[in-house]
Amino acid sequence: MEPKSQEPAGGLLGRLSYFTDMLAWPLRTSHYLELVNPLWTTHALQARVEKVWDETKDARTLTLRPGLNWRGHRAGQHIRVGVPVGGMHYTRTYTISSPPERDDDCITITVKAHPGGRISSHLVRQVKVGSYLPIGLPQGEFMLPDATPVQPLFISAGSGITPIMSMLRSLVARDRLPPTVHVHYAPHDYDVIFGKELKALAEKHPHYHLHLVFTQELGGQATGNNRFSAEQLNELCPDWRHREVYACGPASLLAAIESHWQAAGLSRHVHVERFRAAFSEIPQDAVGGRVSFARSELVVDADSSTNLLRVAEDAGLNPNHGCRMGICHTCDATLKSGCVRDLRNGNVINETGQLIQICVCAAAGDCEIDL
Template identity: 70%
Template structure:
C-alpha cells in the first residue's frame, strides 16, 4: 500500500475554502496553477499522471504504471482513458484501455500499449516514456464493462492487445473473489506474443472456474493456421456451451465482424458485447478517389487518399488539430466543410454541403476538399 499523493484529497471542502481566498491573489491564474509547479498531481484545473514504472510484456508491448492526480476518479474494469504525449513539439492524444483492476490498492492504474505499425504514439509510449514522466490523462470512459449483476457464465474472446479490457475484468473478479464459470479464447500469432501470457496461465492453473484456450495462429503445429482462427466449428469445439454465455470480445476488426455475423446468425446478438479500438468502416466503392485537402485557417494543402482520415492527413502535414478518441465518439475533432467533398468512412456517406460538420478522425477526402482547420 502506498500513501496518498495529495494531502488535499481527504479534505476537499477545506481545500475549496482555502482556494476561495487564495484564488483572489492568484488572479488571473488559479491557486491550482501554482500548486502544479510543486507537484503536477495536485493540480485541480487539469489531470496528469506520473509514470511510476514501465514493464515489457512482449517485444512490442509495454505496461506503464501511472499514478493519476487528485482529479482522478476510479474506473470500472474494461473502461478506457485518454492519454496525451508531446512528441516533437506536437501534442498527441490516444485512448487506451486501463489494464489494471479497480481493486488495486495503491491508487495507480496501468495501461498496456502495443507498438503498432505506423503508430507514432504507441511507439513513443513503448520505447521512450520513462518513470518520472508526467502525461496528461483523461477521466475513465466507455460502456464496455461487466454489469453490476455479474454474468453467470462469461466468455471472453480476445486477440492481441484486445486482451487489455478482459485482463482488467479478470483481475477484478479474482480480487473480489467472485470469479464465475469463465471461458476465455485468446488469439495471438506466437507464444512469445501473448500479452500477460504467464499471468493468464497462472490464473488457469490456480482457478478451476477459469478455462483458458490460447490459439497461436502462426505457431508451427499439426493444425493449419486457418484452423486456428475463429470459426463456428472452432467455437463449438472450444466452448460447446457458447450459446448460454454472455460474450465480451475485443480484438481486430476482422475478428469482431466474424463474431458479430456468427452471433447474429444464431439470433443471440444481445449476448455479444464488443469493444473496438477503431471505428468500424463501411465499404468504400472501388472507384473512390482521394484528393487535395486544403486546411483553410492554416493555409496548408496536403494530399489525402480515399481511406486516410483527414485528422491523420493534417498531422502528417505538421498540424496539431484537436482530437480525442479518434473513432468518431467524442466529437473533439469536429470542424466545418468549406468546400468540396469528404466521405464518412463509417457509413460510406458523402458530405458535400458547405458548412456541414466534419469529424476529421473518421472522414476522408472524396475528391478535393477544404476544411476549417
C-alpha cells in the same frame, strides 16, 4: 474584466481555493501548484509514470499514478492519454489493464507498439519512469454488469486482452470469478500479453478455462485454420449459446463474432470493444482530392481512405482530437467547401458549414476544412 473562476459549491477547501484563485488571477492556484507537483493540479489531470514493465517484445505496461482529480474506474474502461512526441501533442485511448480494487492508488495501461505507430512506439520504447502524461477520466461502457454474469465467454486477440485482463483481475480480487471460458488469439505463445498470469490463473482456478489459439507457425507463416470459426467455437466452448460474450480485438474478429451470434439470434448477448471505428467498404471509383486547411493556409493531396486527422497531422498540424474513432467529437471541424466521405458508412458530405469528425472522414474530391 472579472476573474473567470466561480465560487465552488462548498467546503472549506473549495472556499479557500476560491479566494486564492482570485489572488492568482488570471491564472488559477492550480497552475502554480502544477509547478510544485503536477499531480496536485485541478485544472487538468496528469499522471506520473511510476514503473514500466515489458510484457512481450513489443508490449509494455506503464504504471501510472493519477493526480488529485482522478476518480476510480470500472474494469473494462479506458482513458485518453496525451503523448508529446517531437514537439507535437497527440492523444490516444488505452484500456486500463489494472483492476479497480488495486490498493496503491495507481492504474496500469498496457500498450503494444504497432509497426509504424509513432505514438504507441514512443510509449513502449521512450517514456521514462518519473515523466508526467496528461490523462482523461475513465470512459466506456465495455464493463461487466454489477451483477456478475453467470457464465462469461471472453474472446480477445492481441492487445484486446487488456480490458479482459482488468475484468479477470477484478473478479479474482473480489473472489467472484464465475465459470469462465476465455479464448485468446495471438501469433505465438511468446506474444501472449499477460501470458504467465493467464496460465497461472487457469491452474489455480479450475473453472477458468483458458484456450490460447496461435495464429502463426514459428517462422511467421499464418495458419488460416486457427482463426475464429463456428467449428472452432463449438469445440472450445460447446455451451456458447448460454454465455454472455465480451470480445475485444481487431475489426475482422469482432465482425465474425457479431455475425455468428446474430445468425443464432443471440446478438443481445454480445458486448464488443473496438480499437477503432468500423469502416464500410470504400467504392472502387472513390477518389481523394486536394485538402485545404483554411486557417493554417496549408494545402495537401489526400487519398480517399486516409482520415483527415491523419492527413492534417502528416502535414504538421496538431488538431484537437481524442478517441480517433468517431465517438468524442473533439476533432469536429467545419467543412467550408467541397466533399468528404464518412468512412464509417460511406456517406458523402458536401454541405458547406457542416461540422465533420475529421478522424472518420476522408477527402472525396477537393475540400476546404476550417483548421
